[in-house]
Amino acid sequence: MRILIMGSGGVGGVFGARLARGGADVIFVARGAHLAAMRKSGLRIEGGADPIALPEANATDDPATAGRVDMILFAVKLGDTESAARMLLPCIGPETGLISFQNGVRKDDMLRPIVGDAALVGGTSYVSAAITAPGVITQTGTMQGLAFGEFDGRRSKRVEDFHEACLAGGIQSEISPDINLVIWEKFAFLASVAGTTTSMRAPVGAIRENPMTRQFLQDLMQEIVDVGRARGVTFAPDFVEKRMSFADTLPASMIASMYHDLQSGKPLELRWLNGSVVDLGAETGVPTPLNRAVRDILILHAKGRMSV
Numbered sequence: 001m002r003i004l005i006m007g008s009g010g011v012g013g014v015f016g017a018r019l020a021r022g023g024a025d026v027i028f029v030a031r032g033a034h035l036a037a038m039r040k041s042g043l044r045i046e047g048g049a050d051p052i053a054l055p056e057a058n059a060t061d062d063p064a065t066a067g068r069v070d071m072i073l074f075a076v077k078l079g080d081t082e083s084a085a086r087m088l089l090p091c092i093g094p095e096t097g098l099i100s101f102q103n104g105v106r107k108d109d110m111l112r113p114i115v116g117d118a119a120l121v122g123g124t125s126y127v128s129a130a131i132t133a134p135g136v137i138t139q140t141g142t143m144q145g146l147a148f149g150e151f152d153g154r155r156s157k158r159v160e161d162f163h164e165a166c167l168a169g170g171i172q173s174e175i176s177p178d179i180n181l182v183i184w185e186k187f188a189f190l191a192s193v194a195g196t197t198t199s200m201r202a203p204v205g206a207i208r209e210n211p212m213t214r215q216f217l218q219d220l221m222q223e224i225v226d227v228g229r230a231r232g233v234t235f236a237p238d239f240v241e242k243r244m245s246f247a248d249t250l251p252a253s254m255i256a257s258m259y260h261d262l263q264s265g266k267p268l269e270l271r272w273l274n275g276s277v278v279d280l281g282a283e284t285g286v287p288t289p290l291n292r293a294v295r296d297i298l299i300l301h302a303k304g305r306m307s308v
Helices: 010-021 032-041 078-087 107-115 157-168 179-200 204-209 211-230 239-247 257-264 274-284 289-301
Strands: 002-006 025-029 043-047 052-054 071-074 097-100 120-133 136-149 173-175
Touching: 002 010, 010 025, 010 043, 010 052, 010 071, 010 120, 010 136, 010 157, 043 120, 071 157, 078 107, 097 107, 097 157, 107 120, 120 179, 120 257, 136 157, 136 179, 157 173, 179 204, 179 211, 179 239, 179 257, 179 274, 179 289, 204 211, 204 239, 211 239, 211 274, 211 289, 274 289
Parallel strands: 002 025, 002 071, 043 136, 071 097, 097 120, 136 173
Antiparallel strands: 043 052, 120 136
């Protein structure tokens, strides 16, 4: 299976390396020093339960050179979605699938006008990883997995073939019959953890141990679930309680990628996380005062490091 990784950072790099190790023909799209290092020395995945060293990596900065592929893993920052999607048009054939493993619940709506409905496959990823040096990605914790599926629930050949490639690479993966629900479930948890760790400048361990900040995290998540339910998403009745229990199992030092970006002075995905909750809540008449607070607290940093 020919698989293009559009965005070879934490998510794309980790899962692309596993797919390549499993025998898939993987093309990594990267840029700058990271691309140069991959071309020279391959790609290393450090940390986690299963470190990987790929001595050679097929890497490029121009996806058009790859030609038609079977599946595209789309993992660029949300602010780069439209420009990156246009670069992929030469790679998309009638049967090509494109799975966005970006954050948020608006990602596929952003892609649809560019790549079309037929190419889109729903998906979510579960991993905490980041580039720590050119050609090196470090994973925090042992969690790693993918969920994906056609939006109409059918088990297509391209989805089944990709699932087999994931299993061959040691990726914990599942084909979901209701991928929209899965996307919203991840969004509710991610936006809550991102909103709290970034606005409070604290790791998840400290937040869950303090009664007041723990309650804030829980209430922030409940707002997102309320918005989703108003839009027809069938969250389980005990979803928030179970997600809070899951938060108790995470490494105490874990922070969301949005907090990493804040620390690095990079643009934040605030608009598509807590900002989206506020916008979608306004559309459906659901109050979202806590997500609005997070958005407003962080808005001055949304475009990157402030110059004062």
